[in-house]
Amino acid sequence: xxxxxxIMICALVNISDLVAQNKxxxxxxxGDYPEQSGWSKIHGQNDLDIIRKxxxxxxxxxxxxxxxxxxxxxxxxxxxxxxxxxxxxxxNDIVYIQFSGHGQRITDLNGDEKEDGLDEAWIPYDxxxxxxxxxxEGENHITDDFLNDYLTKLRFKVGYAGKxxxxxxxxxxxxxxxxxxxxxDVYKRGSSESFVxxxxxxxxxxxxxxxxxxxxxxxxSYQTNYEYKAEDGNFYGSLSCSIAKNQGKLMEMKYSxxxxxxxxxxxxxxxxxxxxxxxxxxxxxxxxLF
Numbered sequence: 695x696x697x698x699x700x701i702m703i704c705a706l707v708n709i710s711d712l713v714a715q716n717k718x719x720x721x722x723x724x725g726d727y728p729e730q731s732g733w734s735k736i737h738g739q740n741d742l743d744i745i746r747k748x749x750x751x752x753x754x755x756x757x758x759x760x761x762x763x764x765x766x767x768x769x770x771x772x773x774x775x776x777x778x779x780x781x782x783x784x785x786n787d788i789v790y791i792q793f794s795g796h797g798q799r800i801t802d803l804n805g806d807e808k809e810d811g812l813d814e815a816w817i818p819y820d821x822x823x824x825x826x827x828x829x830x831e832g833e834n835h836i837t838d839d840f841l842n843d844y845l846t847k848l849r850f851k852v853g854y855a856g857k858x859x860x861x862x863x864x865x866x867x868x869x870x871x872x873x874x875x876x877x878x879d880v881y882k883r884g885s886s887e888s889f890v891x892x893x894x895x896x897x898x899x900x901x902x903x904x905x906x907x908x909x910x911x912x913x914x915s916y917q918t919n920y921e922y923k924a925e926d927g928n929f930y931g932s933l934s935c936s937i938a939k940n941q942g943k944l945m946e947m948k949y950s951x952x953x954x955x956x957x958x959x960x961x962x963x964x965x966x967x968x969x970x971x972x973x974x975x976x977x978x979x980x981x982x983l984f
Contacts, residue, residue, distance in 0.1 A: 732823030797864035858907035863931030905974030
């Protein structure tokens with residue numbers, strides 16, 4: 695009888711875990727960077743509108759979608775939103791995080807980037823493009839090391855039955871400039887100029903950590919992420935558009951199938967070579983996207 699009771703209790707706990715699952719999202723979009731920052735104007739904030747609609751189709755609730763747009767997306771606010779999401783997350787939750795804005799490579803300070811000695815970074819509203827001694831020294835850049843530490847903690851909270859999907863509609867190798875063609879404006883996200891911090895190189899080379907979440911970037915490291923002018927006349931990130939155009943199918947797809955579909959869509963909507971890059975997986979027990 696005792697064994698039967700234990701089995702029933704375990705079953706009830708498992709059912710409770712499933713019922714308690716929530717879908718949470720943090721969307722960060724920046725386009726109107728301050729002129730003094732050195733960053734060009736883009737349309738990262740527009741991505742939030744089409745991604746929010748896409749997430750609602752996937753069963754996300756407005757109550758669990760947090761957005762930071764333009765001047766709201768300063769480093770401190772982004773960090774606070776990260777921490778709030780970490781505190782709210784529960785076991786088995788599905789967490790979607792997206793950053794749409796500029797990206798840049800920055801001097802690696804801890805020795806985990808063996809190939810080029812540079813970290814990748816997201817650019818908040820209050821991050822400058824160049825190092826200025828005593829004024830701005832890279833403290834507001836959101837580096838991949840910062841993200842990995844945070845996402846590792848988030849993985850612990852949601853457990854390996856939870857899912858973490860991170861989307862970066864930015865790049866680190868583009869010109870970061872606005873150019874004109876014969877037909878329309880061409881907007882690029884990112885910069886080929888690295889943020890160089892004067893310092894001695896670390897003596898110890900650290901090994902990178904395994905990635906236990908799905909991380910999707912709009913282009914390969916050697917490519918440029920171009921914005922897409924949609925039928926409504928607005929500019930969006932090409933990856934965001936590729937996700938939004940297939941919103942009705944995502945709940946039934948494995949993450950590898952979704953990435954293949956986004957890549958095919960991107961080929962059809964962009965005029966320039968651009969391929970999605972990705973690493974990791976959203977979870978170890980279930981590889982459906984949502």
